[in-house]
Amino acid sequence: MLTTKRLRLRLWRDEDLPGFAALNSDPRVMQYMAKLLDRRESDASAERIKQHFVRHGFGLWAVELIGIADFIGFTGFSVPSFEAHFTPCVEIAWRLARDYWGFGYATEAAFAARDYGFAHLGFERVVSFTVPANQRSRNVMERIGMTRSPDDDFQHPLLPGGHPLRHHVLYRLARPAQRHEREESRIRCQDLLTDPFRTCSRAIRGRTSDG
Numbered sequence: 001m002l003t004t005k006r007l008r009l010r011l012w013r014d015e016d017l018p019g020f021a022a023l024n025s026d027p028r029v030m031q032y033m034a035k036l037l038d039r040r041e042s043d044a045s046a047e048r049i050k051q052h053f054v055r056h057g058f059g060l061w062a063v064e065l066i067g068i069a070d071f072i073g074f075t076g077f078s079v080p081s082f083e084a085h086f087t088p089c090v091e092i093a094w095r096l097a098r099d100y101w102g103f104g105y106a107t108e109a110a111f112a113a114r115d116y117g118f119a120h121l122g123f124e125r126v127v128s129f130t131v132p133a134n135q136r137s138r139n140v141m142e143r144i145g146m147t148r149s150p151d152d153d154f155q156h157p158l159l160p161g162g163h164p165l166r167h168h169v170l171y172r173l174a175r176p177a178q179r180h181e182r183e184e185s186r187i188r189c190q191d192l193l194t195d196p197f198r199t200c201s202r203a204i205r206g207r208t209s210d211g
C-alpha cells in the first residue's frame with residue numbers, strides 16, 4: 001500500500017467492484033478505450049488485475065481518496081499481454097471516475113507509483129501509451145517526467161486494422177540514478193505484500209530489463 005498526501009493506493013476489495021463497474025460503463029471515462037464494459041466484464045477485469053498482482057508481484061492499485069471516497073479508480077503497473085517493439089515492458093497506467101478528474105489525483109497517484117516502482121520494485125524503466133487525442137492522460141505522463149518520441153508510435157496489436165483507436169503514442173521513463181534515495185523520504189510507502197510477492201517481483205524485474 002502506498003500513501004500520499006490525499007490518496008491511498010491499495011489492494012482491491014470486493015466493495016470496489018460496483019464503483020469500478022460504474023466508471024467502466026461511463027462513456028466519458030472510456031472515450032479512448034475500445035469499448036464500454038458491463039458489470040460482468042468489469043468484474044472480470046478486476047479479477048485479472050488481482051491475478052496480475054499474484055503473478056507479477058505488482059499491479060494496478062485501487063485508489064482511495066482518504067476520508068472522502070473509498071474507491072475512485074486505479075493507478076499502478078501492468079505488463080502488457082501483447083507484443084510490440086517495446087515489449088516486454090512494464091506499463092504505468094491510471095483510470096479515475098469522472099467526478100475525480102481535475103484535482104490532480106491521477107498525477108499524485110502516478111508520482112507515488114512511479115517512485116515506488118523505481119525504488120522498491122526494481123524497475124529500470126516504465127512506459128505508458130494511449131491514443132494521441134487522450135490529452136489528459138498524456139498530461140499525466142508528461143507531468144511525471146515521461147517523454148515521447150514519434151518514432152515510438154505504434155498500431156495497437158489488439159485492435160483491428162482501420163480501427164479509429166489503433167494508432168498509439170508511447171511515452172518512456174528510465175529510472176534516474178539516485179532517484180529512489182531522494183524520493184523515498186518524500187513518500188510514505190508501506191509494503192503490505194508477502195514474501196512470495198517479492199519473489200514474483202524479482203522475476204519480472206529480470207524479464208523487463210530490456211523493455
Ligand SMILES: CC(C)(COP(=O)(O)OP(=O)(O)OC[C@H]1O[C@@H](n2cnc3c(N)ncnc32)[C@H](O)[C@@H]1OP(=O)(O)O)[C@@H](O)C(=O)NCCC(=O)NCCS
Nearest residue numbers: 029094095096100101102103104105106107129130136137
Ligand atoms: C487520465 C486521467 C486519469 C487524467 O485525469 P485528470 O484529472 O486530467 O488528471 P489529474 O488528476 O492529474 O488532474 C490534473 C488537473 O487537475 C488540476 N488540479 C486541481 N487541483 C490540483 C492540485 N491540488 N494538484 C494538482 N493538480 C490540480 C490540474 O491543474 C489539472 O487541470 P487541467 O486538466 O485543467 O490541466 C482521466 O482523464 C481518466 O481517468 N481518463 C480515462 C481513463 C484513461 O484514459 N486512462 C489512461 C489510458 S492510457
